[in-house]
Amino acid sequence: MTLKTKLGATTALVLAGTTVFSAANAQEMANDMTIVSWGGAYQNSQLKAYVEPYIAANPDVTVVWDESSAEAVAKLRAMNEAGNITWDLVDVEAADGIRLCDEGLVMEIDVEEMLAEGDDGTSAEDDFGDSLVSDCFIPQIVFSTTVGYRTDMVGDTPPSDICAIFDLETYPGMRSLNRRPLANMEWALLCDGVAKDDIYDVLATDEGQAQAFAKLDTIKENVVWWTAGADTPQLLADGEVVMGSTYNGRLFSAIAEQDQPIGMLWDAQMLDYDGWVIPDGLSEERLARVMDFVRFATDTQRLADQAAYISYGPARASSAPLVGDHAELGIPMAEHMPTDPANATNVFVTQYAFWSDYRDDLDAKFQAWLAQ
Amino acid sequence: MSNATTGPYNLTGVTPDTGLKVGQSDESGPVLAADGTSLKSSLNRALRKQKMRALLLIAPLLFFILVTFIYPIGEMLFRSVENQIVGETLPRTVVELADWDADVTDVPDAPVFSALTKDLMVAVEEKNHTRLGSRLNYELSGVSSLFRKSGRGVDDFGEVYTDQFVALDPAWEDPATFIAIFAGERWLTANAAYDGEGPRPTFRLAPGVEDVLPETARMYADFARVVQVEDDDNPAEEDPWNAVYLALYEDLSAGAVIPADFPQAALLTQAQDAVATFDTEDLRAQFVEIDEDWADREVWRIIQGYSAPYTAGYFLNAVDLQQTPDGVAWRPENQQIYITLFIRTMIMSTAITLACILLGYPVAWLMANLPARQANLLMILVLLPFWTSLLVRTSAWKVMLQREGVINDLLVWIGIVADDNRLALINNATGTIIAMTHILLPFMILPLYSVMKTIPVSYTRAAKSLGATNWTAFWRVYFPQSVPGIGAGSILVFILAIGYYITPEIVGGTKGVFISNRIAYHISSSLNWGLAAALGAILLVIVLALYWAYDRIVGIDNVKLGG
Numbered sequence: 001m002t003l004k005t006k007l008g009a010t011t012a013l014v015l016a017g018t019t020v021f022s023a024a025n026a027q028e029m030a031n032d033m034t035i036v037s038w039g040g041a042y043q044n045s046q047l048k049a050y051v052e053p054y055i056a057a058n059p060d061v062t063v064v065w066d067e068s069s070a071e072a073v074a075k076l077r078a079m080n081e082a083g084n085i086t087w088d089l090v091d092v093e094a095a096d097g098i099r100l101c102d103e104g105l106v107m108e109i110d111v112e113e114m115l116a117e118g119d120d121g122t123s124a125e126d127d128f129g130d131s132l133v134s135d136c137f138i139p140q141i142v143f144s145t146t147v148g149y150r151t152d153m154v155g156d157t158p159p160s161d162i163c164a165i166f167d168l169e170t171y172p173g174m175r176s177l178n179r180r181p182l183a184n185m186e187w188a189l190l191c192d193g194v195a196k197d198d199i200y201d202v203l204a205t206d207e208g209q210a211q212a213f214a215k216l217d218t219i220k221e222n223v224v225w226w227t228a229g230a231d232t233p234q235l236l237a238d239g240e241v242v243m244g245s246t247y248n249g250r251l252f253s254a255i256a257e258q259d260q261p262i263g264m265l266w267d268a269q270m271l272d273y274d275g276w277v278i279p280d281g282l283s284e285e286r287l288a289r290v291m292d293f294v295r296f297a298t299d300t301q302r303l304a305d306q307a308a309y310i311s312y313g314p315a316r317a318s319s320a321p322l323v324g325d326h327a328e329l330g331i332p333m334a335e336h337m338p339t340d341p342a343n344a345t346n347v348f349v350t351q352y353a354f355w356s357d358y359r360d361d362l363d364a365k366f367q368a369w370l371a372q
Numbered sequence: 373m374s375n376a377t378t379g380p381y382n383l384t385g386v387t388p389d390t391g392l393k394v395g396q397s398d399e400s401g402p403v404l405a406a407d408g409t410s411l412k413s414s415l416n417r418a419l420r421k422q423k424m425r426a427l428l429l430i431a432p433l434l435f436f437i438l439v440t441f442i443y444p445i446g447e448m449l450f451r452s453v454e455n456q457i458v459g460e461t462l463p464r465t466v467v468e469l470a471d472w473d474a475d476v477t478d479v480p481d482a483p484v485f486s487a488l489t490k491d492l493m494v495a496v497e498e499k500n501h502t503r504l505g506s507r508l509n510y511e512l513s514g515v516s517s518l519f520r521k522s523g524r525g526v527d528d529f530g531e532v533y534t535d536q537f538v539a540l541d542p543a544w545e546d547p548a549t550f551i552a553i554f555a556g557e558r559w560l561t562a563n564a565a566y567d568g569e570g571p572r573p574t575f576r577l578a579p580g581v582e583d584v585l586p587e588t589a590r591m592y593a594d595f596a597r598v599v600q601v602e603d604d605d606n607p608a609e610e611d612p613w614n615a616v617y618l619a620l621y622e623d624l625s626a627g628a629v630i631p632a633d634f635p636q637a638a639l640l641t642q643a644q645d646a647v648a649t650f651d652t653e654d655l656r657a658q659f660v661e662i663d664e665d666w667a668d669r670e671v672w673r674i675i676q677g678y679s680a681p682y683t684a685g686y687f688l689n690a691v692d693l694q695q696t697p698d699g700v701a702w703r704p705e706n707q708q709i710y711i712t713l714f715i716r717t718m719i720m721s722t723a724i725t726l727a728c729i730l731l732g733y734p735v736a737w738l739m740a741n742l743p744a745r746q747a748n749l750l751m752i753l754v755l756l757p758f759w760t761s762l763l764v765r766t767s768a769w770k771v772m773l774q775r776e777g778v779i780n781d782l783l784v785w786i787g788i789v790a791d792d793n794r795l796a797l798i799n800n801a802t803g804t805i806i807a808m809t810h811i812l813l814p815f816m817i818l819p820l821y822s823v824m825k826t827i828p829v830s831y832t833r834a835a836k837s838l839g840a841t842n843w844t845a846f847w848r849v850y851f852p853q854s855v856p857g858i859g860a861g862s863i864l865v866f867i868l869a870i871g872y873y874i875t876p877e878i879v880g881g882t883k884g885v886f887i888s889n890r891i892a893y894h895i896s897s898s899l900n901w902g903l904a905a906a907l908g909a910i911l912l913v914i915v916l917a918l919y920w921a922y923d924r925i926v927g928i929d930n931v932k933l934g935g
Binding site: 070071073074077099101102103104174179210213224225227238239240353356357358359360361363364365367368369370371 | 499500502503505506509510513514515516517520706707708709712713716774775776799877881882883885890895896897898899900901
């Protein structure tokens with residue numbers, strides 16, 4: 001085929017396509033969807049629990065994955081400025097969801113209208129409950145930042161509460177902590193004797209921040225600061241650190257799937273949500289497809305299914321009783337959920353309002369403190 | 373015709389030898405080309421043609437660089453001073469606030485709060501208020517939630533006036549009343565004819581209405597625009613916001629003169645007679661009830677201080693300074709970080725460059741002096757890491773350098789280091805220097821090699837035959853000739869090093885990170901692009917300054933990248 005005929009053919013196709021489209025109903029759905037997620041085991045759980053069943057029911061749909069969730073906020077802003085949105089659905093942490101919503105980069109969601117009601121008949125709004133932290137955020141999972149330790153390096157008394165991090169006498173050696181103020185500041189105050197209910201009030205003051213840094217100072221020389229969730233499990237496996245904070249799903253995978261000599265704490269775990277946001281400015285066809293998918297992917301059964309692949313809890317209350325066994329190991333997953341009553345005796349729920357106000361300020365101080 | 377003469381010298385018009393003749397007869401006159409124009413301009417024209425042709429050849433590249441490099445960078449750098457968001461989001465408040473003096477009154481007067489009500493109402497509907505909150509939160513913690521909280525309550529502000537207008541005459545409840553007063557004739561016709569296809573006709577105010585009811589007209593125009601653009605609804609069918617009634621109350625009580633032929637003149641005059649007895653609403657108290665920070669002088673100072681369209685705030689922040697009411701001052705000591713990082717970036721980049729020279733020089737010398745076979749093998753060894761992914765190489769260093777890593781294990785096994793006192797080679801400046809020296813080494817070796825390749829062996833031999841020792845022959849004869857290679861390699865390595873961030877991020881811990889890590893953080897995580905742009909601009913200026921200094925000291929002509 002010569003170039004000319006090729007061009008001619010393409011033009012004809014495009015023209016034909018345009019006619020078909022304009023003739024079609026406005027509710028016509030696009031068949032391509034770009035979903036943005038974190039890659040790794042987490043993305044795989046979404047593939048197995050949401051996307052594969054959806055494609056089985058809608059064979060025309062193709063899904064392209066983009067593993068850019070870590071840079072989603074910056075990239076969505078850039079796309080918005082360039083006026084070309086190439087993503088259809090983005091998986092982000094709640095804090096990022098709130099920022100994107102504040103910036104007007106993602107769509108506001110009408111929970112009752114757009115999401116399915118619970119299997120047990122509760123309304124979507126009640127079923128998601130506290131996890132609806134922003135007008136734009138469609139929650140999927142509850143995860144927590146918590147502490148893991150080397151069972152063979154802590155002697156006869158494995159740590160049982162969070163303050164073990166600050167106890168260099170009983171547990172000498174290096175620790176790994178997140179290179180962000182979140183969770184570290186709360187834990188420092190908690191272990192410095194501040195009552196749990198007062199922590200955010202104290203942290204809002206200069207004296208309270210100084211107190212938290214003073215507590216962190218006591219272990220500063222013994223800390224490796226991590227930036228990726230995979231760092232701590234690796235450092236623990238290598239014997240580089242005695243204990244360290246990371247996401248509970250990472251610890252579950254190191255303990256149950258890889259059989260490492262690692263134990264974990266649930267004490268003072270920092271609960272957080274992860275969920276979908278829909279970029280603002282999608283065409284009607286694309287939006288219709290995304291809404292259809294989201295309604296399916298966040299219903300009670302799908303959220304419960306996801307727990308078979310990763311140990312993060314479903315964001316819906318009605319999904320909890322349906323959580324079954326691990327897809328490969330066959331062990332019951334309910335007891336590995338951060339929301340399981342046995343694990344959730346002492347939890348922090350991330351205070352998004354506080355962090356959106358103090359994030360910049362505390363981060364500047366935290367980084368300056370690290371650099372000193 | 374008395375002065376008419378004859379003879380060859382008095383012929384007029386151009387002849388083939390005119391140029392020659394002029395050249396001979398008048399030494400200082402312009403040299404002419406064959407066509408009679410001056411030689412200079414003729415030459416220039418020919419040269420210009422050549423230049424144009426050359427320019428056309430590189431035009432695609434020039435255009436490409438302009439579009440994909442210069443323009444985006446320029447735009448990014450522009451963000452470091454841009455601050456339109458405050459004036460655009462709070463246009464009325466900024467004007468009212470201009471006269472406020474923080475030293476005289478603690479909190480601005482009622483007109484400012486009224487302006488804020490109207491601005492915030494528009495901003496909330498256009499979803500700009502949280503954006504503004506995030507912007508001002510860079511300057512003062514807590515402003516972000518202040519705006520978000522206030523945004524949720526502001527649509528009720530001014531309701532007292534709405535209720536009283538409606539109680540006065542139910543016609544005030546009807547959107548048609550407002551349309552009759554404010555809508556322009558042409559828009560009315562176009563709006564009535566609108567059939568749902570394409571964009572709605574843009575709302576236009578009736579001529580003259582702005583003179584009679586200025587505040588209300590402006591508020592209503594905002595309302596109509598938001599209804600059309602944000603909600604895609606028809607303003608003629610929507611109830612105006614409370615803020616429109618608030619503006620109307622203000623216009624009427626300020627003594628607006630309603631002409632007799634004004635639309636709804638009777639209704640307006642009746643209202644004007646009544647407004648004096650209206651119950652009023654203390655907007656300031658309302659705001660303070662939502663969040664007591666509205667009574668905080670600092671909040672207003674920040675809004676006032678950042679109301680100009682351009683700001684030096686980001687640049688000040690980038691060098692650990694801040695704008696205070698008393699002028700520019702250092703930030704609190706526990707927030708100072710950027711100067712430390714700039715200095716650290718410079719020192720560590722210099723250390724990396726020196727390490728690259730020390731390690732790269734002998735390798736390049738060997739490559740230049742070995743027989744071709746061995747030299748090629750060596751070249752492949754130098755290039756091999758070049759072809760390996762940066763992340764793989766950096767992660768490999770992690771395995772090598774960590775406490776339980778290969779190097780420490782080896783040292784413990786040999787017995788140089790005690791098992792309980794292993795060296796900290798990673799997550800600090802040492803780790804960054806080691807890993808980055810390795811990564812940047814080829815950039816030093818290659819220019820060195822290409823320069824050394826061109827130094828004739830006979831020079832060193834000649835020096836030795838004249839009695840120089842090996843050292844003198846190297847130091848006085850060989851080394852000076854290889855300096856251009858060192859210069860080129862150093863510039864490459866140094867400039868690459870100060871912009872690096874992936875490697876320091878992975879192996880640098882807290883003491884080994886560079887300024888670029890903070891830039892990356894502000895771009896991708898904190899979204900403070902203004903600060904990131906300011907930091908980037910400073911880094912760019914430092915590089916240019918160093919380059920200039922290098923040119924002055926070493927001379928850029930002495931730099932050789934190849935033979």
